[in-house]
Amino acid sequence: MTPAAYAVLNTEAVAHNVAVARRHAPTAKLMAVIKANGYGHGLLRIADALAGVDAFAVARGDEGIRLRNAGFTQPITVLEGFRNGEDLDAFLQQRLDTVVHSFQQLEILETRVETEQLGVWLKIDTGMNRLGFRPADVAGVYQRLRQCRIIAGPIRFMTHLANADDKADPKTPEQIALFNATLEGYAGERSIANSAGVLGWQEALADWVRPGVMLYGISPFPELTRRELGLQPVMGLYSQLIAVKPVRQGETVGYSGTWRCPEATLLGVVAVGYGDGYPRYAKTGTPVLVNGRRVPLIGRVSMDMITVDLASQPDAKPGDPVALWNEALPVEEIAHCADTIPYTLVCGITQRVQIIEREN
Incomplete structure (x- = not known):
């Protein structure tokens, strides 16, 4: 039967859009954001099309588990992190990295006796006022995380840009400056840029970039079309x-x-x-x-x-x-x-x- 409504997906466009991201951030590692069922395009389908990226990012643990069960071996970061000890057990079993953004999570990590099993991103709230620790709390949180036996490898740092889709808004350079000032003297990889950050804010290009909507051929800027950005719709x-x-x-x-x-x-x-x-x-x-x-x-x-x-x-x-x-x-x-x-x-x-x- 001929379908009434149907969506046609050009998965080759995904690779093209990844190449655009890499041209804008040539020295950064690329963590492809494929949350929300790959932005509606199909989680596993998009992961297949992104096989060459350095890592995946998902919003929730069940998305990461689906990727692992399908055989994907790339590093996977869960942006919302674990909610409780049961979640953390699943993260360990499935080798999922976590964002740590709350004192509740920190307290759970401090109770665990496993040794060097969990990759961690410490999230700093530089003005989004959603998830993350305030800059004044970072030094104490960092020291406590360093004492957690469960954490494997160096602690990494990230923040999220609130207004990067508006190139005239001063909030983005303020967030970037606050992030960098907070981490002065700290070692560890850093990540700031989302799609708008990758395409519009060179100063946001840290060790890792986290493109999302641009990978699907959609402009993150209201005043710029995807054609102007060189993106192909999926x-x-x-x-x-x-x-x-x-x-x-x-x-x-x-x-x-x-x-x-x-x-x-x-x-x-x-x-x-x-x-x-x-x-x-x-x-x-x-x-x-x-x-x-x-x-x-x-x-x-x-x-x-x-x-x-x-x-x-x-x-x-x-x-x-x-x-x-x-x-x-x-x-x-x-x-x-x-x-x-x-x-x-x-x-x-x-x-x-x-x-x-x-x-x-």
Whole structure:
């Protein structure tokens, strides 16, 4: 059966985007962020496409365990770290490195008698105000970590940039300066840069970089397109017309009648909706490609269908191809039309969307 909504993944684009990251950070090791099911692209599929990177980063331990069970041997860092002793046992068994960001974690580590089994990143909160130790606490935490028998190898350091997607914002250089000042005199590898840091802030390029969204061909900057950054999109979302019908002037379309036809036109119904991951709040006028040509979304997005104005395509018919985003229609543009960010769109693809892999 031909799928209604389906996503086409070009996994060769992943390698291209890795090469872009390496050109921007030629001396840094690359920790590829593949959390949230590889940003909706499939955890194991993306890990396969990233086989040449130095390490993986995931948000939670179960993601790291999936990678280990699938046979991946690269270092894996769990960015949220372990939550309790049971988690820590699993990290040890599966050889997962952990971020240490809280005193609760530190206290758990101090109770363990295992010797040199756990790789650790000490996280410093330089202004994100999410996870991490305040700079004033770092010296004491570092000394306590050095006394923990369970820790293997040198302690490494990381922070996370809050506003790196805004090149005019002074917060990023402030965070970088605070991180460096806090660690003056300390040995140990460091990591600062996310995707925006890699592409936009050379001073953030430390021993390790942690690119995420750029690996999937998506710009981390609202004012720059992925083409301007030299990135290739990995995901395209597609469907087809399932109905074409005339609508008269003055008739309304869709739930709540939010769109009223200003003049007689031809309406197309596309088999995709928020049940597939298309954004519920995409506005009237959001572009959709029908037969490779732009037409506007009209009316509200429903669970299984959207409607488009086919006035510019009077010969359109059921079965004609539709692209919701792809190489020619950037996902960043659709996100802007829905008052969201592209991360939410690619991460929001649902289980009923068929995934098709292809090469360039």
